[in-house]
Amino acid sequence: MNRSVLVTGAGSGIGEACALRLARQGWQVALVGRRREALERVARQCDGLVLAGDAADSANWTGFIEQVRARFDGLDAVIACAGGHGLGASEQTSDSAWREALRSNLDSAFHTARACLPLLRERRGSLVLRSWVTKCGRKRWTWPTPLRSTPC
Numbered sequence: 461m462n463r464s465v466l467v468t469g470a471g472s473g474i475g476e477a478c479a480l481r482l483a484r485q486g487w488q489v490a491l492v493g494r495r496r497e498a499l500e501r502v503a504r505q506c507d508g509l510v511l512a513g514d515a516a517d518s519a520n521w522t523g524f525i526e527q528v529r530a531r532f533d534g535l536d537a538v539i540a541c542a543g544g545h546g547l548g549a550s551e552q553t554s555d556s557a558w559r560e561a562l563r564s565n566l567d568s569a570f571h572t573a574r575a576c577l578p579l580l581r582e583r584r585g586s587l588v589l590r591s592w593v594t595k596c597g598r599k600r601w602t603w604p605t606p607l608r609s610t611p612c
Contacts, residue, residue, distance in 0.1 A: 464532035466490040466524075468515040468542035468572050470508070471498030474590065475541030480506055482537075490528050490535075492542070492572075515542040515568040521575035528579065535579040539588045542568040 465482050469475030471493035479489045483506030491499045496512040503510050509531050513520035528535060543565040548557075569589045580587060 462486065462488050462532075463536040464488040464490070464528070464534065465537040465539060466492060466511075466528060466535055466572075466576060467539045468492040468568060469544075470502055470541070471495045473541070475539070476502050478539050478541060479508060483508065487537075488532050490524075490532070492524060515540070515572050516563045518571045518575075521571055525575055525579065534583050535576060536583050536585045537588070538572060538576045538580060538585070539590065540569045540572045541590050542572070543590075 463486070465479075465487050467475050467479040467482075467489060470479045470489075470491035472495075475493070476498075479491055479502055483489045489506050489508040490511055491502055491508040492511045492513070492515050493499050494512070494514050496510065499508075499510045499512055502508060509527060511520075511524045511527060513524070553561075573587055573589065576587065579585070
């Protein structure tokens, strides 16, 4: 039986790199992300299952899980890389930008974990929740993401 992994944020960056590396190691890969074209580009490189939609939207997960079960018959691992959303000083971050950052980073991780845990339990699988960096080299500039400290 081949091992299977679901990766969110798989259309670019760390999510893409994780998906491609695991595919090279023989894993079957499900690719979750909002940008279908980016996911299809990655899928061509790794024979991945494209699951286009927002990981932060709980309504997407029933369909995602049905497709994963049909193709892989379960999951051995999940790597939640979806997230991001803007760079700026905390005092210049609007309330709406903050809410979107929470949704993109925190809600996506929660909905991913909640939807995938039953499949992971069946195979005693693993869940990796990756977080964004807290500071990006410039004093007083941070990624507007939850659970981080900000220099004053």
